[in-house]
Amino acid sequence: MFKRISLGSRLALLFAACTAVVSLTAGVLFNRASETHFMELDQQLLDSKLPTLRDALMGVSSADQLNEHKQALQGELAHSPDLALQVRGADGALWFDSLAPSMKQTRMREGLHTLTENGISYRSYTAALRPEQADSPQLTLLLDITHHQHFLERMQHLIWLTVGLSALATALLGAWAARSGLRPLREMSEIAASVSASSLTTRLPQTEMPAELADLGQAFNAMLARLDDAFQRLSAFSADIAHELRTPLSNLLTHTQVTLTRPRDLEEYREALLGNLEELQWMAQMVNDMLFLAKAEHGLLSPNRERLRLGDEVDALLEFFLPLADETQVRLIRDGEATLEGDRHMLRRAVSNLLDNALRFTPAEGEVSVRLETTAQQVRISIENKGQTIPAEALPRLFDRFYRADPARHEGSSEHAGLGLAITQSIIKAHGGTIRCESREGVTRFLIELPISS
The missing domain is CATH 3.30.450 (Beta-Lactamase)
Incomplete structure (x- = not known):
């Protein structure tokens, strides 16, 4: 050929x-x-x-x-x-x-x-x-x-x-002119060939490129930036997975080795197995959450649409969290009404993650409020609590997997492993909505905006 x-x-x-x-x-x-x-x-x-x-x-x-x-x-x-x-x-x-x-x-x-x-x-x-x-x-x-x-x-x-x-003569001169004019493309090809997992920070010199290739160079640099960000996230994700699973596996291994060091009666073996079961349940929940996020990233989440009265759904969740709120004397308030079409279980899980997060960071005798609002084109769900202000540099990463604003804190459950907000964001995106966080002067608010389905 x-x-x-x-x-x-x-x-x-x-x-x-x-x-x-x-x-x-x-x-x-x-x-x-x-x-x-x-x-x-x-x-x-x-x-x-x-x-x-x-x-x-x-x-x-x-x-x-x-x-x-x-x-x-x-x-x-x-x-x-x-x-x-x-x-x-x-x-x-x-x-x-x-x-x-x-x-x-x-x-x-x-x-x-x-x-x-x-x-x-x-x-x-x-x-x-x-x-x-x-x-x-x-x-x-x-x-x-x-x-x-x-x-x-x-x-x-x-x-x-x-x-x-x-x-x-024109063919010869044209070949020379074309070769000279296409030099930026060859440079772009050389840079693209040199890009690897260890050199994703390489960028094309846009200021030295002709105007016709400036847009292409900008798009190429933007692609490299996205790849670099995705690779960094993937590397961090792999490290976070290893870190999160290392602790429970080490606990299981140590607990099992200690149990087997000498003969024990039936009750002691039963207690050891129950302890191992808790760790295994936590690991299983983490794996399920990671699979859920993987499906969301590949667009495989398909919410079941049904007519929901969000006031009733939020009231049911507040009733569920009421015993936990009573322990710390935190008040739970719901204000407003809203109706939309969505997946009941997914939206409950998303709001539940935000309520759980708010309760954990609300001081005693504080308040967690949920406000529902309907506009001409969307439904807004606002979950607000008073507590420590989240640093501004941490806000863009709150919805990253395994991210914690306080890396030293480890709660020991899958809900607190840094996956809850990532799952919430995936659910909201699957419904065509957006979620963002605002935190200033000791008040933190998560704002969900969902389109009203026809």
Whole structure:
């Protein structure tokens, strides 16, 4: 299979083709203009000779009368070596012909024409000897234009030579220009080839790129930035998974080894297995949460749409969290009403994660409020609590997996492993909504905005 033609070669061939077409068009136009110019000159010359010849043949109406004027006629023709004359009667009979040998045509057409005879080109001009007479004899002036034709033929050869040479020169210059102009693309290719997992910070120098490639360079750099961010997140995610699973696995291993160091009674073995069961349940919940997030990232979450009264759903959740709130004397408040179509279990899980998060960070005798609001196009759910202000630099990462604003804190359950907010964000996105966090002056608020389904 033939190799594809490179972009530089294509440009060079296009330059050559364009130059050839332009040169050929210009050459053809010049050739036509030259032919027209020569015809005009020949017409003027023949027109200037016609009155003189008519004067020389004044009163001639037959071949015999023409013989009487032949000497004067030949003397007049002697002044123009390139000019020949034929005189024919009204019936087409040839009375006089200064050509040797004579033309084969038995009758000439009126007007100016070009013809070739015996390898010689002529400009033929036929006119009546006496225009005012209907049956007037006909004069045919024949001008030898062979030298004109030779000039035009040489010019045509020159045109073809010029077309060929200009196309070749343009192809070579076009190849050089294309190679020089496409240098930024080669540099881009070299940089792209050098990109690897360890060099995702490489960027194209946009300020040095031509305007036509600036957008491409910007898009390429943006792609590298996204890849770098995704790779960093993936690396951090892998490290976080190893860190999160290392502790329970180490606990299980240590607990089991201690249990097996000596024989124990049935109750002690039962307690050991219950302790291991708690760790295994926590690990299973973490794995389920990670699978849930993986499905969300690949767009595999398909919420079941049903009509929900969010006031009733939030009240049910507040009732569930009421015992935990009573322990710390935290008040739970719900304000407003809203209705939308969504997945009951998913939305309950999302709001439950936010309520659990708010209760854990609300000081004793504090307050957690849930406000529902409906606008013309969306439903807003606001969960607000008072407590420690979240640093501004931590807000953009709150919804990252395994992220904790306080890395030193470890609660020891899957809900507190840094997956809750990531799961909440995935659920909200699956419903076509958005979620964000605001924290200032000791007040933290999570705001959910969901579109109203038709």
